[in-house]
Amino acid sequence: MASTIKGRRSDATKEAILAAARELFASDGYERATIRAIAASAGIDPAMVMRYFENKEKLFAAAAEFDLRIPDLAGTPREQIGARIAGHVIDRWDGDETLMALLRAAVTHQAAADRMREIFATQLRPAVLAIAPDEAVTRAGLVATQVLGLALTRYVLRLPPVTAMDRDAVVAWLGPTLQNYLTGPRPGHEAP
């Protein structure tokens, strides 16, 4: 039996398939991204895709594995948390098309939407809980509305004024919003 020391040759093509899948799921969505196109983009036969990932559903699940990499906010001053998150979102989104694949697919595909909710529940919600235990779940939901709204209009719909904003502008505008959602008073419950 071959040793597992330096990885089998198949691991390379498996990774090539995953890269192609992420790219096509991101640009075309779940249904338009065909197995044949993914295979062609990876330079192999469609049957290979089925060999390594059983079916399209599981291929997507493997390609849509995603870590938000929410930064540790313990060190940052409380009043800068909003800006910090806004900046992080921009940075995280630009380098990785996985989240776009997930977002595009989640809109029409059940499993992708489930995954999105799962990421929310296991990654965003706990992070918010650490910052603002009071009404944490609602606050996390509000952050999601603004952050995903930015992603939708900027990377998917490409609304001109939103794509035109540079990193600094996004941080300057969205920072205060996120700050308020995270640490602002609960409406109707102003501090006395």
Added chain:
Amino acid sequence: MASTIKGRRSDATKEAILAAARELFASDGYERATIRAIAASAGIDPAMVMRYFENKEKLFAAAAEFDLRIPDLAGTPREQIGARIAGHVIDRWDGDETLMALLRAAVTHQAAADRMREIFATQLRPAVLAIAPDEAVTRAGLVATQVLGLALTRYVLRLPPVTAMDRDAVVAWLGPTLQNYLTGPRPGHEAP
């Protein structure tokens, strides 16, 4: 020749097709909403759809005609504009599934995304221009990020904490955000 006084009988089925199309485009997105399913939902033959609307593309265009019905804000006090818009969004969204059809389709379908940008340019942008001429286009874009983000998380992804918020909570949380985007100072340009 038949008089056009009371509309031809075909207008009824044409409207039935449009209603079914809106419903299926809204719940399934562009590619998953098949002509056959739309026809079945309308209780007629698939060929009828082609007779009345040439092809799927044009059927969608007809079904996705949409008016945001942005209320006239001349009467409302300037500091309540944000809350007013937030409330209007919730109301407008619940009664009409056309916008959901548009949103779901826009994510994977080019023409739908174009339509979305067009609605932004012809309906939202002018309304913002009337309120805040300074930096109006950017402000309109920011409003779009928050409003579409709410729509996405609440009606499409159905993130539990977002669907759990009632109308009042949405207005209370999003109102100030929209207010700031519309009438707040331009970041880095605070009034002296």
Added chain:
DNA sequence: CTGGCATGTCAACAAGTGTTGGCCTACACT
């Protein structure tokens, strides 16, 4: 009644989909 047009149905086409099984090739081990 008879023609003609609007309204509708049926069956089929060509293309594209996910998926499968058989076959080939090259390399690692004995």
Added chain:
DNA sequence: AGTGTAGGCCAACACTTGTTGACATGCCAG
């Protein structure tokens, strides 16, 4: 050397899609 096996390709399957053309049915004018 021979051989087993992992990696890869080809052709085909069953099915669904948008779309089309031929054929039926009703209704109104003459």
